[in-house]
Amino acid sequence: MKKAKLTIFRCTSCGHEEPKWLGRCPECGEWNTLLETSSTSHIQAGSSTPNLNLSSIPLSAVDPQEGIRINSGVSELDRVLGGGMMKRSAILVGGEPGIGKSTLLLQAAASAETKGRILYISGEESAGQIRMRSDRLGIAGDRIEVYCSALLQDIERILEAVKPIIVIVDSVQTLYSPDIGMVPGTVNQMKYCSYELIHWVKEHDAVLFLVAHVTKDGQISGPKTLEHMVDTVLYFEQNEGDTRFLRASKNRFGSIDEIGLFSMQEKGLVPVEDPSTLFLVRRDGEIPPGIATAAVLEGSRPLLVEIQALVIPAKGAMSRVFSDTVDTSRISRIAATLEKHTKLRLSDHDMYVNVAGGIRISEVGLDLALAAALHSARTGLALPAKTFLAGELSLAGEVRPIRRLASRIKAGRALSFTRFIGPGQEQRPRLDELSPGDTEIYIRVPDIKTAIKKLMEQP
Ligand code: TYD
Numbered sequence: 001m002k003k004a005k006l007t008i009f010r011c012t013s014c015g016h017e018e019p020k021w022l023g024r025c026p027e028c029g030e031w032n033t034l035l036e037t038s039s040t041s042h043i044q045a046g047s048s049t050p051n052l053n054l055s056s057i058p059l060s061a062v063d064p065q066e067g068i069r070i071n072s073g074v075s076e077l078d079r080v081l082g083g084g085m086m087k088r089s090a091i092l093v094g095g096e097p098g099i100g101k102s103t104l105l106l107q108a109a110a111s112a113e114t115k116g117r118i119l120y121i122s123g124e125e126s127a128g129q130i131r132m133r134s135d136r137l138g139i140a141g142d143r144i145e146v147y148c149s150a151l152l153q154d155i156e157r158i159l160e161a162v163k164p165i166i167v168i169v170d171s172v173q174t175l176y177s178p179d180i181g182m183v184p185g186t187v188n189q190m191k192y193c194s195y196e197l198i199h200w201v202k203e204h205d206a207v208l209f210l211v212a213h214v215t216k217d218g219q220i221s222g223p224k225t226l227e228h229m230v231d232t233v234l235y236f237e238q239n240e241g242d243t244r245f246l247r248a249s250k251n252r253f254g255s256i257d258e259i260g261l262f263s264m265q266e267k268g269l270v271p272v273e274d275p276s277t278l279f280l281v282r283r284d285g286e287i288p289p290g291i292a293t294a295a296v297l298e299g300s301r302p303l304l305v306e307i308q309a310l311v312i313p314a315k316g317a318m319s320r321v322f323s324d325t326v327d328t329s330r331i332s333r334i335a336a337t338l339e340k341h342t343k344l345r346l347s348d349h350d351m352y353v354n355v356a357g358g359i360r361i362s363e364v365g366l367d368l369a370l371a372a373a374l375h376s377a378r379t380g381l382a383l384p385a386k387t388f389l390a391g392e393l394s395l396a397g398e399v400r401p402i403r404r405l406a407s408r409i410k411a412g413r414a415l416s417f418t419r420f421i422g423p424g425q426e427q428r429p430r431l432d433e434l435s436p437g438d439t440e441i442y443i444r445v446p447d448i449k450t451a452i453k454k455l456m457e458q459p
Pocket residue numbers: 095096097098099100101102103104133136137264265266267268269
């Protein structure tokens with residue numbers, strides 16, 4: 001087959017291609033980054049690949065195997081990915097150094113349900129160090145092949161030789177190619193090398209994991225620039241304890257609501273099978289003021305979480321809101337709604353809100369419990385024990401219906417809560433089948449005022 005002799009100019013910063021040379025890349029705006037590329041390089045594949053059909057095909061003729069998923073064998077990872085890793089996809093795994101990214105991917109590599117070869121490329125650790133880790137994790141290493149280099153050209157050669165189905169690159173920050181200079185870790189190096197590797201897995205029906213270190217103090221600009229190039233972006237987060245949260249901030253093949261929960265143990269990451277008690281504080285008898293329990297939905301999973309609020313007279317002229325776990329503008333909105341509809345003055349107070357276990361919650365069902373916690377903190381009146389809440393609050397003070405109400409009530413009942421305060425408006429009964437046991441503990445409230453009144457009636 002005769003190859004078309006084509007000359008293209010490719011931006012070394014973002015990978016954009018132009019038929020003629022330009023001083024400035026029209027895509028990323030960088031100067032002097034367009035390089036003439038030789039026609040034999042696979043870089044040209046984007047514009048003309050010999051094995052790419054230049055005609056459309058009927059959808060029914062597309063091989064369904066192309067979109068097949070591979071289970072990683074790590075249930076919480078598969079959950080966040082939307083049911084396993086999609087072939088031909090690139091997944092960026094970000095997180096602070098030491099949080100467990102390498103551990104997670106080594107575990108996934110060991111248990112992945114595939115007969116294909118699995119290649120772990122490390123630019124950070126030696127083969128010996130990886131072996132020590134896998135021994136600690138109790139992994140039989142015969143399924144994983146390791147290659148320790150960060151030089152793109154070497155990696156590409158290995159990929160061609162091994163033809164792996166799963167490729168793990170740990171980490172993108174170490175990758176470099178002399179085409180872009182010899183210094184690893186620059187944004188351009190990372191983008192260029194990642195682009196080449198993503199390109200390779202797309203052509204070879206493989207899955208690519210790119211590990212990226214992200215530090216808290218704003219050092220995210222590097223890996224952030226890779227987000228648009230990959231299909232899925234996962235972030236690994238940590239609370240004060242052993243719990244690790246895995247969230248998708250982008251997922252072309254699944255929802256971004258699902259959250260993966262792990263606990264870091266002596267022998268690696270252990271999926272948290274029953275997370276319902278992770279975010280509750282065991283209390284016998286009376287609970288202190290400022291505390292409310294919410295039934296929230298994290299992806300498809302109902303969770304009971306304890307919300308803690310502290311309300312004190314404002315120190316400055318302006319009242320302020322502090323929280324690491326709940327969006328502060330949301331706290332302000334709930335406080336304003338509460339003030340307007342219950343005449344409880346909060347606007348001259350500073351408010352602190354926390355969720356036990358350090359989990360970040362953005363689900364709308366939290367509103368009602370958040371209002372209850374703020375009310376209790378401000379008035380000093382503790383909420384009755386064994387009561388939990390869920391509902392969205394409108395600015396008009398109404399308690400709005402929420403998704404999957406029945407499963408939330410069930411989750412609370414399973415933890416022996418005996419009173420549920422939730423939306424008074426009609427839930428769609430077809431979607432939410434309440435059992436007689438659910439109905440028995442369910443107190444329907446149309447608005448925030450009624451909710452507070454019902455809460456204060458001791459059962
Ligand atoms: P690691 O996977 O190396 O983190 P990252 O790749 O994100 O930098 O995890 C390192 C931390 O995890 C380290 O502090 C030790 C701890 N750890 C365990 O607690 N148990 C284990 O089984 C392993 C392998 C690591």
